[in-house]
Amino acid sequence: GQQLNQSPQSMFIQEGEDVSMNCTSSSIFNTWLWYKQDPGEGPVLLIALYKAGELTSNGRLTAQFGITRKDSFLNISASIPSDVGIYFCAGPSNTGKLIFGQGTTLQVKP
């Protein structure tokens, strides 16, 4: 079935550094969503992308919808301690269900 592969699995960075993570698939997706999950909480929608090549920002976060429609990137600039959490990419499968990547765990050292 369709799968989303996220990399890296985890990151440990210094406060103030920029972060980049990506999500790839062997299948084409028409929508890419990025969520953040804090420990013990529900995922929060950060950015939604609907068009190939689209670049969208939300504060210090920027995400891009890959031209091939098989990948997406999320960048976080000037990381702060509250950026800690798990970042998930998600996209609608060909049956309409939303499928999620396995997540990238981000830790930020003050």
Added chain:
Amino acid sequence: DSGVTQTPKHLITATGQRVTLRCSPRSGDLSVYWYQQSLDQGLQFLIQYYNGEERAKGNILERFSAQQFPDLHSELNLSSLELGDSALYFCASSVETNYNEQFFGPGTRLTVL
């Protein structure tokens, strides 16, 4: 705050028991989705309801069932519980049935002892 509410926040029960998890979607949202999240499985889609009717099924066990009521709140029933059912259960809602932007509740942490 996503506007989606779930109760209870925590639930501890024994194997073989039955529990009911409750979800209220955001105001105006007609679709409700249930997900299971365990440490080694990530977020797994269970089932979707739209305006009271079942719309899609994922990897939901036969011991699990759900329904959506006329006021649009939803309940997920888990029966004959096993140790492996211990997980976080999330409810999400969206405006339409195929509207991809889903908003998640805070989850119910189920522990089966």
